[in-house]
Amino acid sequence: MDSSEHSSCTTILVGKNASYDGSTLIARNEDAGVAVNPKKFVVMHPADQPRNYHAKGSQFAIQLPDNPQRYTAVPEAVDQNGVWGEAGINGNNVAMSATETITTNSRVLGADPLTKSGVGEEDLLTVTLPYINSAREGVQRVAQILKEHGTYESNGIIFSDVNEIWYMETAGGHHWVAQRIPDNAYVIAPNQTGIQEVDFNDPDNFMFPADLRDFVKTNHLNPANDFNFRKIFGSDSQLDHHYNTPRAWYGQRYFNPESVQGKSPMSNNLPFICHADRKITIEDIKFVLSSHYQDTPYDPFAPGVDYEKTPYRPIGFNRNQELSIMQLRPYVAKSSAAIQWLAFAANPYNILVPFFTNIDETPAAYGNTTGLLDSHNAYWLNRLISLIATDHYHSLMDQVEAYQEKEMGYGHQRVAEIDKLAAKTSQAGLIKVLTDENDKTADTVMKDTQKLLTKLVAQASNRVRGSFTRAHY
Structure with a gap:
């Protein structure tokens, strides 16, 4: 699959002192071109990890180390176009989300062209996550791959561990910058280069290739006196103003209404590093990543609005495929600290399900997705719900929202129950217990979701065009 098919994601990062419970939180919608x-949601075991990796959608190939860790991933259900592992947590509780596709301006691309044999979104999780023991190591591994192989696209790549979050942005074929997200901050990244001022004397919070400043100076790339990565390497196009920037504007409006007061959704000076005036929850992240400009003139579902004429691309919409929020908790044992909250299909209608990642296998309803529609599969079940609810938004959303509130409560309940069980379980038996408990969580959620589908089908069927009742006479 061409990389443009996966070029519309939205990322939210929340430092440990900005989150509701002291966890690091990294989240990203994976959006496709269709x-x-x-x-599907899977566990990759060391025996299943390739040693000679060859991409299917590009010319990239690499020899991989012999010591991979177990890790979770959310790859394509049909792998004819490659893996596209997207989001996961490894056995050492390091999380990775890859990638937030971004744009690089033509001056940079002329000085450092993209390379067809380079690494890309299809590959990055598979060739990185099994081999790193910290978020910082994630940046270092990708940096080495970029140095040796380059890349054929510009991407934002996210790493977290229980202490740190790092956001890495590539520019051109071989250049990049990574910034440690401050513990008390949050970030919203919408398919644009985001990192701003780079402090070259602060290795605790910035990483970059050794030649970065010389590269910029030699090629006359800096239009300003300071070193602003976004202004030097990023773009500021009409597409950005309508497709990308409004998503950051709406997210910042949600967390800090005063910060965007008077600013246009097309503003080109929204900050990268932001600070909320309250702690950020899982529900907050889900709301923003499901949003479509509610309570603004730009909501495509507002009464009387022609959705085809709305000026800005929503965050939550039909091309959402999966959302992973990776939560690394500091207040429980490491062996049960990592949770991947997962949602499939369009986010305005789905719910997050908490899956502990120290497991042998994922629940069948989440792991056995195929290319054929199957209402007993989580991806397809949620895709059906989104199809029906979108076309009957105002008559069905009360049912959807009641379901969402109930299931989020259930998710938090399950985390608390499993934490208590894990605390009483020996390390030798913990993986099996967490695997079994994930199955129980998935079973209940699937039953509730199938009940929701039944209700929506019944109600929507009474409202289809051409329906007729004897009450007309």
Whole structure:
């Protein structure tokens, strides 16, 4: 699959002192170029990890180390176009989300062209996550791959561990910068180069290739006196103003209404590093990543609005494929600290399900997705719900929202129950217990979701065009 098919994601990062419980939180919608692009949730074991990796959608190939860790991933259900592992947590509780596709301006691309044999979104999780023991090591591994192989696209790549979050942005074929997200901050990244001022004397918070400043100076790339990565390497196009920037504007409006007061959704000076005036929850992240400009003139679902004429691309829409929020908790044992909250299909209608990642296998309803529609599969079940609810938004959303509130409560309940069980379980038996408990969580959620689908089908069927009742006479 061409990389443009996966070029519309939205990322939210929340430092440990900005989150509601002291966890690091990294989240990203994976959006495709089409509405239906089936995904599955899997555990990759060391024996299944390739040693000679060859991409299917590009010319990239690499020899991989012999010591991979177990890790979770959310790859394509049909792998004819490659893996596209997207989001996961490894056995050492390091999380990775890859990638937030971004743009690089023509001056940079002329000085450092993209390379067809380089690494890309299809590959990055597979060739990185099994081999790193910290978020910082994630940046270092990708940096080495970029140095040796380059890349054929510009990307934002996210790493976290229980202490740190790092956001890495590539520019051109071989250049990049990574910034440690401050513990008390949050970030919203919408397919644009985001990192701003780079402090070259602060290795605790910035990483970059050794030649970065010389490269910029030699090629006359800096239009200003300071070193602003976004202004030097990024773009500021009409597409950005309508497709990308408004998503950051709406997210910042949600967390800090005063910060965007008077600013246009097309503003080109929204900050990268932001600070909320309250702690950020899982529900907050889900709301923003499901949003479509509610309570603004730009909501495509507002009464009387022609959705085809709305000026800005929503965050939550039909091309969402999966959302992973990776939560690394500091207040429980490391062996049960990592949770991947997962949602499939369009985010305005789905719910997050908490899956502990120290497991042998994922629940069948989430792991056995195929290219054929199956209402017993989580991806397809949620895709059906989104199809029906979108076309009957105002008559069905009360049912959807009641379901969402109930299931989020259930998710938090399950985390608390499993934490208590894990605390009483020996390390030798913990993986099996967490695997079994994930199955129980998934079973309940699937039953509730199938009940929701039944209600929506019944109600929507009474409202289809051409319906007729004897009450007309």
